[in-house]
Amino acid sequence: xxxxxxxxxxxxxxxxDSTDVYAFVSPxxxxxxxxxxxxxxxxxxxxxxxxxxxxxxxxxxxxxxNNGDGYADISYEFRFSTQVLDENTFLYNTGPIEExxxxxFNRRQFYDVTVVSGSSRNTIGYNLASPPCNIGPLSTPNxxxxxxxxxxxxxxxxVFAGQRAEGFYVDLGSIFDLGDLRxxxxxxxxxxxxxxxxxxxxxxxxxxxxxxIAIQVPISAVTRHGHPTIGVWTTxxxxxxxxxxxxxxxxxxxxxxxxxxxxxxxxxxxxxNPLGKKDLWNTLPxxxxxxxxxxxxxxxxxxxxxxLYPGVFPELATLVASGKPRADLEAILLTGIPxxxxxxxxxxxxxxxxxxxxxxxxxxxxxxxxxxxxxxxxGDAAGFPNGRRVRDDVVAIELRxxxxxxxxxVDKSYTPDAAASKLTDGLTPASVSASxxxxxPYLGVPYSGYYNPS
Amino acid sequence: MxxxxxxxxxxxxxxxxxxxxxxxxxxxxGLAVTAIGSxxxxxxxxxxxxxxxxxxxxxxxxxxxxxxxxxxxxTGDIEVFSGTSKTRLxxxxxxxxxxxxxx
Numbered sequence: 394x395x396x397x398x399x400x401x402x403x404x405x406x407x408x409x410d411s412t413d414v415y416a417f418v419s420p421x422x423x424x425x426x427x428x429x430x431x432x433x434x435x436x437x438x439x440x441x442x443x444x445x446x447x448x449x450x451x452x453x454x455x456x457x458x459n460n461g462d463g464y465a466d467i468s469y470e471f472r473f474s475t476q477v478l479d480e481n482t483f484l485y486n487t488g489p490i491e492e493x494x495x496x497x498f499n500r501r502q503f504y505d506v507t508v509v510s511g512s513s514r515n516t517i518g519y520n521l522a523s524p525p526c527n528i529g530p531l532s533t534p535n536x537x538x539x540x541x542x543x544x545x546x547x548x549x550x551x552v553f554a555g556q557r558a559e560g561f562y563v564d565l566g567s568i569f570d571l572g573d574l575r576x577x578x579x580x581x582x583x584x585x586x587x588x589x590x591x592x593x594x595x596x597x598x599x600x601x602x603x604x605x606i607a608i609q610v611p612i613s614a615v616t617r618h619g620h621p622t623i624g625v626w627t628t629x630x631x632x633x634x635x636x637x638x639x640x641x642x643x644x645x646x647x648x649x650x651x652x653x654x655x656x657x658x659x660x661x662x663x664x665x666n667p668l669g670k671k672d673l674w675n676t677l678p679x680x681x682x683x684x685x686x687x688x689x690x691x692x693x694x695x696x697x698x699x700x701l702y703p704g705v706f707p708e709l710a711t712l713v714a715s716g717k718p719r720a721d722l723e724a725i726l727l728t729g730i731p732x733x734x735x736x737x738x739x740x741x742x743x744x745x746x747x748x749x750x751x752x753x754x755x756x757x758x759x760x761x762x763x764x765x766x767x768x769x770x771x772g773d774a775a776g777f778p779n780g781r782r783v784r785d786d787v788v789a790i791e792l793r794x795x796x797x798x799x800x801x802x803v804d805k806s807y808t809p810d811a812a813a814s815k816l817t818d819g820l821t822p823a824s825v826s827a828s829x830x831x832x833x834p835y836l837g838v839p840y841s842g843y844y845n846p847s
Numbered sequence: 848m849x850x851x852x853x854x855x856x857x858x859x860x861x862x863x864x865x866x867x868x869x870x871x872x873x874x875x876x877g878l879a880v881t882a883i884g885s886x887x888x889x890x891x892x893x894x895x896x897x898x899x900x901x902x903x904x905x906x907x908x909x910x911x912x913x914x915x916x917x918x919x920x921x922t923g924d925i926e927v928f929s930g931t932s933k934t935r936l937x938x939x940x941x942x943x944x945x946x947x948x949x950x
Contacts, residue, residue: 633933645912648928648930649933
């Protein structure tokens, strides 16, 4: 997955577990960028009576580096607080929630938004309401109406924090079964087990929800003059010390905030970093990523592909055996793509190796009907790895890059294997049942528990 | 700021006595003491009645919990967490008193 349950320790702490980050020039408001950070992976919509919510004890942040040093120049921090109207009931809601301030909305969350820049801290929103989870036709009969009331306009900055339909599509059941891709599983080595026939992919995250923190800000507020490319990532932090207060049946926390989760480019901590380094990586800023660069330049998954699919990737096998560093992957994931690699395009931020989602904000959004879900690989410079849009097929893009498609950009003598440019887990945005939205916050209305009980 | 850094201002706010007001739990790797607001737990009250009778008018009020982690009682290596700050102390006597306080 992009970053769902990607590291051993954070997988035990879903409230602080970032799952996806999106950054794109807003298609319906191109003088702004939309930044989305998702948390709390793999939510079963019927997961009541205590439905999913953000952590009051977690500091969530979306960071922007606009000078290429791998440190945040602007951070948007989100702190949540939960209020319960009636503690003498077990119910999340005591009647239909038909508006966001409904008296029947019993357990609700509010949040503050603070902009941090250098030593400056400016709280731009106080006690902003989050919507309820989508429960069903009796509890949340007009869910979209209530959710829309949870979009707050803070002097031109839009914010939303609440449940959304999972927009990231991936065939988890297949991929984590030893790198099996259903459309190509007839070619899989199968380790001596019976060969499987090729078949369509299955979207394992369909009908599941996440919790999204979304913010739409003017491009001019996050870029430096003459430097249109920004690096984006999200973090979640917890206070250093937590003690179970048995007298009150709750945790108490104290001390400095310590980062426990990080996410910039999709799948980096998931399938690039090794198991023993993932939780360490989660605690560090992007500026420290030089320590992990070897896993990008010599990715284990690229070495596995020729083994998993014998005879399908001979050129990749030769490249891996040569030991040459993958300068293409380093550019895509750690520095941005310099000028001269892809005609007319760059999102290079400098030599500092830092895993950030780099978005060149000067590239206008591509109309939806002309977008390629393969982003830059599909000739659409407004898509991943130039930022990331909600529909982009980051699984296929990164699989193809790992398989060598992009290596030809930095070594003209290299000819990628024919199969490399066809790699996919067999899914598209059409695999997602909940429609993406055409406007903020762009991710679809969450699935309700009533209609998606399992 | 690294975990080894000491914050002198925070250190001044935390007296030895304020650290000993709280309830206590002990772990194999070290000792952790937590003072939750101004209310000591019944377990602490039962084992620390003499201290509770002292005059604490000189103890600064803290809005949230104070968590004390005795990393190594023998060397007096202590971490104190309060609000969003952390103080690293080296105080063998304090560590010994905390250890005695929890029995």
